[in-house]
Amino acid sequence: DIQMTQSPASLSASLGETVTIECRASEDIYNGLAWYQQKPGKSPQLLIYNANSLQTGVPSRFSGSGFGTQFSLKINSLQVEDVATYFCQQYYDYNTFGAGTKLELK
């Protein structure tokens, strides 16, 4: 099974800051990578798919990049509503989720 490793496990950032979350796959998954956002007490929402495609309705301050085994999610100009846990998911070889990155405000 493909393992997904996210880093950091948690981070604290200030409003307006740029934040980057990393996700590493244990083997090549090409661009079969998605990012989800789960706000406290809510269901997850799809943000990014195919590593860098923005899901309809997601603010443009979110972006994804990467290919193969290394991927990242960037949030520009952090907003209060971005406080959430972020999960990566590979869907190249069926599917596996990362453990999540909890983003808090400093």
Added chain:
Amino acid sequence: EVQLVESGGGLVQPGRSLKLSCAASGFTFSNYYMAWVRQAPTKGLEWVASITNSGGTTYYRDSVKGRFTFSRDNAMSTLYLQMDSLRSEDTATYYCTRDQGTTRGPLFDYWGQGVMVTVSS
């Protein structure tokens, strides 16, 4: 507007059964693969099972194979997850999800609000 509404959760003793339902609306249900994803308390996300748009093929994670049965009624736009021989490690919030469709594995573009299943004596 796409809506997925789960029901049927609750507290159940180990070894007993529970059946979850998910009512879908706002899209052509019979065109989409669907899936269940669960999340244990304070833990991450874990795919449980998927079903093709016709309901003819199902896929399960190893830990629930032989115990869970995923089915659908396209006429009623409803999904069902029959969970038998429940274990404490099945305790989680279960989310009904729509599979956006890719050439590889599942991609979950809509999620229900979730339903809690607690397995405990």
